[in-house]
Amino acid sequence: MSRLFGTDGVRGLANGLLTAELALQLAQAAAVVLGHDRNMNGNRPRAVVARDPRASGEFLAAAVEAGLSSSGIDVYDAGVLPTPAAAYLVADLDADFGVMISASHNPAPDNGIKFFARGGQKLPDEVEDAIEEQLAKEPYRPVGGEVGRIQRFADAEDRYIVHLLGTLPHRLEGIKVVVDCAHGAASGCSPQVFKTAGAEVIIIGAEPDGLNINDGVGSTHLSPLKAAVVAHGADLGIAHDGDADRCLAVDHEGNEVDGDQIMAILALALKEAGKLKDDVLVATVMSNLGLKLALREADITLRETGVGDRYVLEAMREGGFSLGGEQSGHVIFAEYATTGDGVLTGLQLAAQVALTGRPLKELATVMTKLPQVLINVKDVDRSRVNGDEAVAEAVAKAQVRLGDTGRVLLRPSGTEPVVRVMVEAADLETAQEVADGLADVVRTELALAFVAD
Known part of the structure; x- marks a missing residue:
């Protein structure tokens, strides 16, 4: 039997591979492995559940919450929120674990289920394997007052927004930014964060209908963002993917600024501020050679990992490093997040434009991309x-x-x-x-x- 978990949770065609039955069973298995087996305080375990706005996320979330609560887990339903928000809220609430229902940058018919351990950490392979093994066993079925309860996590988005604003090194007054939310999970919170931070915000791709996520917009389709930035005379554009764990950018002339360039800009900024641990940036082997050459010029070491943000995270945790990410736009700030956060990354990038007074195009010249x-x-x-x-x-x-x-x-x-x-x-x-x-x-x-x- 092939492994159910892939590089980022369980993902596939909703109602094809990923059925309501499988979602319920995964939740029941996770309730044992991440909840009851790891709960040390004797109270009923708690889990945060969030999703992106795909239509299938509605029935999958219902199945996951049914599986968890029927297995004695108290569920905090955070509704539609970015993946990094779910990870942050697990830590902020001190919950036992979290569940995010999303297929990230995939088209609307797909969906996925990923789990976060206590503290909002991604699961190592051995824990995912334990969940798969638990699927073959009898679920835990408490009765009476021992069943879990489901409640709306009413201030989930507000908590996340306050957290993001608290990371800013400089406010964004005087900056005009176009934000493309990919008709995804960031459609509510990302524009609000940039506005509250002081920026003038033009919003595109922020009208999710359950079927249009990633459809011709977002980080996988930058043309609408490039056109909007130029048309509105904006200083920069920020593009998320469906679950907003990615950020790509566009400068004032409509030129793409990819994840490697963003990491180079932010690594130099952190080093200048004395916040880049051991002067190391962690990135995957897919990063452009130009990134390594630029970092070498700045006396910053590039620590390379296999492809996948989970491997970047592992290397960052092992070395206690501050910053890491992928060319695709997953950027991880260890001080503020346990996973890639596209809204956080966009804020930090815009803050560098405001702080330095230099256009993003000029900041991006810190590295030269090789063909x-x-x-x-x-x-x-x-x-x-x-x-x-x-x-x-x-x-x-x-x-x-x-x-x-x-x-x-x-x-x-x-x-x-x-x-x-x-x-x-x-x-x-x-x-x-x-x-x-x-x-x-x-x-x-x-x-x-x-x-x-």
């Missing part, structure tokens, strides 16, 4: 990527050709049935040529064997 080509190779055997000699030889030859001015990364995707071939080089033509050649080798050497009927 990067990414090819997703389908219909190949991902399991053989790291053991195939011909593939390894092709990668080695490509790296020799690129020398110190580029690099190759070839890996199986953790979220899609593809092998990712990424090449960076001093110029786009070379990067494309090398990537195409490697992709051809992968297709040839790792081709799936199809058996005729």
Whole structure:
């Protein structure tokens, strides 16, 4: 049986893989593993439940809350909120665990369920495995006064907003910002936070109807944001994804500022303020080589991890580091959050524009992005990527050709049935040529064997 949990919880087509029955069973299993087994104070365990505005989130949240309360867990229903808000509220309420129902940047038909442990921390693999094992066992079914109760977490959004405002190094008066909420979970709180911080705010992508999340807007579709920033003469634009754990940005001319550039700007700012622990930034191997070169120039060490914000978080916790993230816009501030927080990141970035008086375009010149080509190779055997000699030889030859001015990364995707071939080089033509050649080798050497009927 394949592992149910992926790189970020359980995710799939709502009412396909992810049914109400599975949601209820996962909640019952989590109630034992995260609630009763880990509750030390003798009181009834408590859990925070939140969701993004997908239509399927309504029945999945109902199923999760039914599973938890029927297993003796008191549920605090926080309604529609960003994933990082759910993580923060678990810690703020001192709850035993939390549940977020979202498929992040995926289209509306998908959904997902992820769990947070006490303190708002993501679960390690062994705890997810324990939940999967518990699925095969009899649920805990208390009766009478021992069943859990469900109550509305009425001030959940207000608590999160107050928390975000308390992180600001500088208010945003004089800054005009366009905020694109991807018709997602941040549609209520993100514009409110920027307004309360003093910015003039233009809002797009903030009319969720349950079906339009991530549809042509947000961090995966930046064109509307670029157009709005230029049309309104804004200083910058901020784009979230559906659950607002990501932030990408646009400068006043409509140029994209990706997660690597955002991390470079913020790392230098934290170092200047004496808040960058050991002068280290944690990022994944997918970050652009230009980030490493820029950090080296600033005497900041780049600590690299595998792909996925959970691995960034693990490295940050192990080293006690201040800042980490991914090129995709997951940025983690250890002082303020236990996961990527797109609203927090956007606030901190806008604050640097206000504090320095420098345009975002100028701030982003701290690093020069090397041309990067990414090819997703389908219909190949991902399991053989790291053991195939011909593939390894092709990668080695490509790296020799690129020398110190580029690099190759070839890996199986953790979220899609593809092998990712990424090449960076001093110029786009070379990067494309090398990537195409490697992709051809992968297709040839790792081709799936199809058996005729």
